[in-house]
Amino acid sequence: MAGSYRRLSPEDRRAELLELGSEVFGARPYDEVRLDEIAQQAGISRALMYHYFRDKREFFAAVVFAEGQRMYDRVSAMGEDVRSFTDDGGQSLFDWVRDGVLVYLRHDETHPYSTRTIYLEMGRGESFLRAIEDIDYHRVVDLIMTVLDRAMGAAFDTQVRGAVQATVFSWVGFAGEFCSQRVVDPSLDADQLAGTCAHMLLDALGRLPGFPADLITADARRSASGA
Numbered sequence: 203m204a205g206s207y208r209r210l211s212p213e214d215r216r217a218e219l220l221e222l223g224s225e226v227f228g229a230r231p232y233d234e235v236r237l238d239e240i241a242q243q244a245g246i247s248r249a250l251m252y253h254y255f256r257d258k259r260e261f262f263a264a265v266v267f268a269e270g271q272r273m274y275d276r277v278s279a280m281g282e283d284v285r286s287f288t289d290d291g292g293q294s295l296f297d298w299v300r301d302g303v304l305v306y307l308r309h310d311e312t313h314p315y316s317t318r319t320i321y322l323e324m325g326r327g328e329s330f331l332r333a334i335e336d337i338d339y340h341r342v343v344d345l346i347m348t349v350l351d352r353a354m355g356a357a358f359d360t361q362v363r364g365a366v367q368a369t370v371f372s373w374v375g376f377a378g379e380f381c382s383q384r385v386v387d388p389s390l391d392a393d394q395l396a397g398t399c400a401h402m403l404l405d406a407l408g409r410l411p412g413f414p415a416d417l418i419t420a421d422a423r424r425s426a427s428g429a
Contacts, residue, residue, distance in 0.1 A: 216254055219244055223265040228313030232323065237261060263330040266320060270338045273309055274345070277302040281349040295353050295417075299346075300400040306381050307392040314385075321382040339374050346370045350407075354417055362412035369410060373403045 210218065222244055226235055237258050241251035255261040280301060283293040310317040324331055347367060351357050358366055377399045384390045408418040 215246075219251070219254060219261075220265050220268045223261055224269055224313065224316070227262060227265055227316040227319070229315060231315050232262065232319045259330070262316075262319075263334065266316070266331070267334050267337075269309065269313070269316075270334060273305050274338070274341060276305050277342075278345055280305075281345060281352075284349050284353050295349070296400050296404060298349065299403055300396045303377055303380075303396040303399045304392060306377075307384060307396060310381060310385060311388075311392070314388075317385050321385045335378075339371065339378075342374050343367065343371045346374075350417075354414060359412060362410070365410050366407060366413065369406050370403070373399075373406060376402065 219240065222240060226240060226243075235258065237251050237255070238248045240261070241248050244251070255264065280293070281298055284295060284298050320331060347363075347370060350366065350370075357363070380395050380399055384392065384395060404418055407413050408415065
């Protein structure tokens with residue numbers, strides 16, 4: 203991406219800088235990255251770099267948010283193929299949850315330094331990371347609820363929905379902790395962790411009073427060969 207200056211729209215320039223930031227922060231420790239280096243690689247002036255981002259922390263926050271959006275978009279698109287438990291075709295809930303967790307785990311593999319910064323170095327001590335985490339958590343919960351509605355073929359009863367949403371929100375935190383533990387110990391098997399996360403969510407949902415047992419039973423039958 204390094205080279206001479208190219209005239210781009212502000213939106214395209216910002217997107218280019220965020221993509222470059224994802225590569226650089228993912229490959230090297232946060233403390234070693236400098237904004238003037240990013241500007242040089244992008245072929246722009248230092249002043250223009252600071253026009254888009256006030257400092258490195260703001261730039262890193264924007265990179266983290268953009269990466270979260272990209273992963274969310276991938277998992278959301280995968281959820282379009284989840285079908286009702288009355289259908290024979292389509293992807294099972296188990297498969298979608300497992301593959302969605304793998305999206306995050308594989309991202310952590312390819313961006314080890316930025317992931318380590320998020321989980322271990324800055325972590326929840328930084329307000330901007332807490333804010334991004336809250337956004338990520340809530341939109342993932344909303345996505346899972348949407349996919350569950352689609353799989354059931356209808357919306358949940360109001361009372362049942364509250365318990366389902368609370369369970370899903372708690373599970374998202376559980377899955378996030380699994381991801382952070384793999385940053386600590388990369389030898390942990392990603393496929394096994396993702397499968398465990400999927401089983402945990404479906405098992406927890408299946409134990410809720412009023413949750414349609416047919417949804418879990420049918421999904422278990424459909425995913426048995428690959429579970």
